[in-house]
Amino acid sequence: MSKSRGIIADIQLPRTKLLYLIYSAPHSRIRAAPGVKSQICTALGYKSDGHFHHDWNYLTEAGMLEEKDGYFQVTESGKKEFALHSTASRSNQVIVGIGVVLIVYSFLLELRLVPVEAVAVLGIALLFLGGLLSTLSRENKPELTISARVLLKELRKS
Structure with missing residues (x-):
């Protein structure tokens, strides 16, 4: 039986790095100019063109x-x-x-440049x-079936 790699290992796969490289470019795209694939292959440290093209074809398919x-x-x-x-990056x-904002706001309150009531406005914001x-983080949570949720409730009771 083979050992599972896990999510952390999968994130570091060359295929994931290939997709992330293009994802990180402006508008998640790069110009399809001659030699670009070769540059990407070299930049990501692929051992061979074959490995690169295998990953490229996988992502395309x-x-x-x-x-x-x-x-x-x-x-x-x-x-x-x-x-x-x-x-997660956006949240950070x-x-x-x-x-x-809190540091600046503290100085403004100390200097009495903003009213104390503005603290409530900041709290609401x-x-x-x-x-x-x-709400955004809920979009990234795996959706469980009803039977899986029922099972989870039963497991919590025991």
């Missing part, structure tokens, strides 16, 4: 990558592969932004933002 209008671009299906990463950026991020 799986509908995650396509050539369209002179570009190699990641499809919506391919973008979903990184939804969890994107949401928001938390850093909130930290900066943070509640709204938290609700929005919570």
